[in-house]
Amino acid sequence: MTAPEEAPAITLARIEGKLDHVIAQSGDHEHRIRALETQASASTDHEPRIKILEARSWPLPSLAILLSVAAVIIPLVR
Structure with missing residues (x-):
């Protein structure tokens, strides 16, 4: 068992190690966020694709009404 004088030093060393790990992880997350932001800004406009999907979807409700x-x-005729 450790002496009472050594306990705070051990605890402080553990906290410091955990803090270094958290700082290293946050840097990695910042890199990932920047990569996503640049990818999002480089993506194409979705408007033409949405308009094509909307144009193809109108016959379904019309067909349902006709049926x-x-x-x-x-x-009634029979």
């Missing part, structure tokens, strides 16, 4: 109307009219 619903046909389902109501067919029994």
